Amino acid sequence: MNELFSLAVITGILTSAIRLATPYLFAAVGEAFAQSSGVVNLGVDGIMLVGAFVAFYVTLQTGNLWLAVLAAALVGLLMGLLMSLISVTLKAEQGISGIGLYMFGLGLSSLLFKLLVGTVQTIDGFKVIKIPLLGDIPMIGEIFFQHSLPVYAAFLLVPVAWWFLEKTTWGLKIKAVGQNPAAADSLGVSVDKVRYFSVCLGSVLAGLAGASLSTALVNLFQENLTAGLGFIAVALVYFGGWKPAGILVGALLFSTVNAFQLWMQVLGVNISSDVAVMLPYLLTIAALVFATNRVRQPAALNKPFERGEN
Amino acid sequence: MPPESHPRSQKSWLDDWKDLAFRAALPFLAMLAALLIGAIVLAFLKVNPLTAYAAIVTGVFGSMSGFTQSLVKATPLLLVGLGICIAFRASMINIGAEGQIILGALGATAWSLAFRNWPGWILLPTTLIASFIAGAAWGFVPGFLKARFRVNEILSTVMMNAIALQLMNLLIRGPLIDQAGVTAGTYLAQSEKLPESVWLTRLIPQTLLHTGAILAVILAVVVYIFLWRTTIGFRIRAVGLNPDASRYAGVNVPAYQALSLTLAGGFAGLAGAVEVMGVHHRLLEGITSGYGFSGIVAALFGGLHPLGLIPASWLFGSLLVGADKMQRAVQVPSALIDTLLGLVVLFVVGSAYISQRWAARRAIAVSKAGKEAEA
Numbered sequence: 172m173n174e175l176f177s178l179a180v181i182t183g184i185l186t187s188a189i190r191l192a193t194p195y196l197f198a199a200v201g202e203a204f205a206q207s208s209g210v211v212n213l214g215v216d217g218i219m220l221v222g223a224f225v226a227f228y229v230t231l232q233t234g235n236l237w238l239a240v241l242a243a244a245l246v247g248l249l250m251g252l253l254m255s256l257i258s259v260t261l262k263a264e265q266g267i268s269g270i271g272l273y274m275f276g277l278g279l280s281s282l283l284f285k286l287l288v289g290t291v292q293t294i295d296g297f298k299v300i301k302i303p304l305l306g307d308i309p310m311i312g313e314i315f316f317q318h319s320l321p322v323y324a325a326f327l328l329v330p331v332a333w334w335f336l337e338k339t340t341w342g343l344k345i346k347a348v349g350q351n352p353a354a355a356d357s358l359g360v361s362v363d364k365v366r367y368f369s370v371c372l373g374s375v376l377a378g379l380a381g382a383s384l385s386t387a388l389v390n391l392f393q394e395n396l397t398a399g400l401g402f403i404a405v406a407l408v409y410f411g412g413w414k415p416a417g418i419l420v421g422a423l424l425f426s427t428v429n430a431f432q433l434w435m436q437v438l439g440v441n442i443s444s445d446v447a448v449m450l451p452y453l454l455t456i457a458a459l460v461f462a463t464n465r466v467r468q469p470a471a472l473n474k475p476f477e478r479g480e481n
Numbered sequence: 482m483p484p485e486s487h488p489r490s491q492k493s494w495l496d497d498w499k500d501l502a503f504r505a506a507l508p509f510l511a512m513l514a515a516l517l518i519g520a521i522v523l524a525f526l527k528v529n530p531l532t533a534y535a536a537i538v539t540g541v542f543g544s545m546s547g548f549t550q551s552l553v554k555a556t557p558l559l560l561v562g563l564g565i566c567i568a569f570r571a572s573m574i575n576i577g578a579e580g581q582i583i584l585g586a587l588g589a590t591a592w593s594l595a596f597r598n599w600p601g602w603i604l605l606p607t608t609l610i611a612s613f614i615a616g617a618a619w620g621f622v623p624g625f626l627k628a629r630f631r632v633n634e635i636l637s638t639v640m641m642n643a644i645a646l647q648l649m650n651l652l653i654r655g656p657l658i659d660q661a662g663v664t665a666g667t668y669l670a671q672s673e674k675l676p677e678s679v680w681l682t683r684l685i686p687q688t689l690l691h692t693g694a695i696l697a698v699i700l701a702v703v704v705y706i707f708l709w710r711t712t713i714g715f716r717i718r719a720v721g722l723n724p725d726a727s728r729y730a731g732v733n734v735p736a737y738q739a740l741s742l743t744l745a746g747g748f749a750g751l752a753g754a755v756e757v758m759g760v761h762h763r764l765l766e767g768i769t770s771g772y773g774f775s776g777i778v779a780a781l782f783g784g785l786h787p788l789g790l791i792p793a794s795w796l797f798g799s800l801l802v803g804a805d806k807m808q809r810a811v812q813v814p815s816a817l818i819d820t821l822l823g824l825v826v827l828f829v830v831g832s833a834y835i836s837q838r839w840a841a842r843r844a845i846a847v848s849k850a851g852k853e854a855e856a
Contacts, residue, residue: 182826263830275823
C-alpha cells in the first residue's frame with residue numbers, strides 16, 4: 172500500500188489522468204453544444220466507436236494520422252446529419268433515436284472491424300511532444316507538458332468552447348434556441364438550422380473523441396472499444412451544468428478515478444478488478460444524483476420544436 | 482404516441498382501417514429502408530447483399546432447427562419487450578434491460594442452487610419469482626433515483642448495465658463458479674449446472690424450444706390486460722401521455738414512473754431466468770446475447786403494444802438466428818444485424834412524426850368532407 176503513495180506513483184496517476192481525460196473532453200464538450208441547442212444526442216458512444224475505427228483503419232492503411240483524424244471528423248459529421256434528420260426534422264423522441272444511433276454505431280464499427288481487419292493489431296499513434304522549458308519542470312512537467320497532440324487539443328478545446336458559447340453570435344443563438352425556441356424563431360433565427368449545426372458540431376467532436384482513443388491513447392481498435400465511455404460523457408454534461416469549465420472538472424474527476432483504478436491493478440493492490448472497473452460507473456450515478464437539479468438545464472432540452480405550437 | 486386530435490364520429494370505418502393499415506405498414510417500411518442501407522454498406526464492402534440476405538432467410542426457414550431456434554430467441558425478446566412496453570408507456574426510457582437480464586439470471590441461478598433439495602413444484606415457481614424480484618430490484622434503483630432525485634433514467638440504466646456485468650463476472654469467477662472446473666483446473670467462468678427440477682421442459686425433442694415460450698405469450702396477454710384493463714395500468718399510461726394532467730388528477734407521477742421501471746426490470750429478469758432454466762441450464766458469460774437492446778427494437782416495432790410484440794419478437798428472433806447462420810454460411814459477420822437494428826430504431830421513431838402528420842391531414846380532409854356533406 173505504501174507504494175501507492177510514493178511520489179513516482181502519484182506523478183504516474185496524475186499523468187494518466189490528464190491523458191485519459193482526452194476522449195471525455197472531446198465527447199462531453201461536443202455533447203454540450205448539442206444539448207445547449209435543446210437536442211440530447213445519446214448516440215455519442217456509437218459515433219465514437221465508428222470514429223475510433225475509421226481513424227484506426229486509415230492509420231493502419233496509410234500511416235497518415237492527419238488523414239485519420241479528418242476521416243473520423245467526417246464520419247462524425249455524417250452520423251450527426253443522420254441524428255439531426257431523425258431528431259430535428261422528423262422530431263423523434265430523442266432518447267430512443269440516440270439509442271438507435273448508438274446501436275447502429277456499435278454494429279457498424281464491429282462489422283467493419285471484422286470484415287476489414289479481423290484481428291487486434293496496434294498502430295503507431297500520435298507521439299508525445301514535450302513542451303520546451305515547461306516540460307522540464309520536475310513532476311509538473313511530466314504531468315502536464317509531456318503529452319501527445321490530441322491531449323493538448325482536448326484541453327485547449329475547453330476555453331475555445333466557452334468563448335464560442337458565451338462570446339459569439341452563433342453561441343448565443345445556440346443557447347437561445349435551447350432556452351426558448353419559439354422566441355428565437357420569432358426573431359428570425361432558424362431553429363432547425365441552429366440545431367443541425369450544434370448536433371453536427373457535437374458529432375464531429377464525438378468522432379474526434381473516438382479517434383483520440385484509437386490513435387493517441389490505446390493505439391488499437393477492438394469491438395466496443397469505448398465500453399460506454401460516450402454515455403459517461405453525456406452524464407458529464409449534466410454534471411458540468413452545460414458549461415465547458417464544469418465539464419473539465421467532471422472529466423478530470425473521472426479520469427483520475429480511472430487512472431487510480433488502472434494503477435491499482437498495475438501495482439497489484441489486492442482489490443478485485445471487477446470491483447475496480449465498476450468504480451467509474453458507480454461514480455457516474457453518484458455524480459448524476461449530485462448534479463441533477465443543482466443547475467438549470469436548457470429549458471427546451473429534449474423537446475422537438477414545431478412552429479405554431481405553444 | 483400520436484394524439485387523437487380528431488373527432489372519431491366523423492370518420493368512417495374505412496378511414497379507421499386506412500389509418501390502422503398505414504400505421505402498421507410504417508415499421509415494415511422502416512425495416513425495408515434499413516435493409517436497403519445495409520445492402521449498400523455490404524456492396525461497398527464487396528459482399529453480395531443478396532447472398533447475405535438469402536442466407537438469413539434459408540437459415541431460419543431452411544430447417545426445423547432454424548425455425549425452432551427463432552422461437553427460442555423470440556422468448557427472451559418478448560419478455561424483455563413486455564418490460565420495455567410498460568416503461569416506455571410511462572415515458573420511462575429503460576435502456577437497462579441488459580443489466581436486468583443479468584440480475585434475473587443471477588437470481589434464478591443462486592436461488593435454485595441454494596434450495597436445490599426442494600421439490601420441483603415449489604422450486605421452479607419460486608426460482609422464477611426470485612429472478613423477477615432480482616431484475617425488478619435492478620430496475621427499481623434507477624426508478625427510485627428518477628422519482629426522488631430526477632436523475633435521467635437513460636444514463637442511470639446504462640450505468641446499471643455496466644455494474645451488473647461486472648457483478649456477474651465477479652460472481653461466476655468467485656462464489657458461483659462451477660467446482661468441476663476448479664477441480665479440473667480450467668476455471669471456466671460459469672456456474673454449476675442448475676438442478677434438473679428447474680429445467681424448463683423441452684416442447685420438441687432434439688430442439689431447444691422450451692415451455693418458457695408459452696409462459697412469455699401468456700404474460701403478453703397478462704400485460705395487455707394490466708395496461709389496458711386495470712387502474713394501475715391506466716395510470717402508468719396516463720403518466721406517460723401527460724404527466725401534468727396526471728398530477729392534477731391526483732396521480733403520484735414519480736411513484737408510477739418508478740413502478741414502471743421496476744416492473745420493466747422484473748420482466749427482463751424473467752428473460753434472464755428462461756435463458757438459464759430453458760436454454761443453457763447454467764449461468765455463463767454473454768448470457769444476455771444483447772437481448773436488452775434487441776428487445777427495445779422489438780418493442781418499438783410492435784408499436785409498444787404487448788400483443789403486437791408477439792409477432793414482432795418472433796420476427797427479430799428470426800433475424801438473430803438468420804444472422805448467426807449467415808455468419809457461418811457466407812462469412813458475413815452477424816454484427817450486420819446489430820447495424821440494421823440500430824437503423825430500424827432510427828427509422829421507426831423517425832416515421833412516427835410522418836404518421837402523425839398523415840393522421841392530422843386525414844382528419845382535416847374528413848372534417849372538410851363532413852362540412853360539405855352538411856352544406
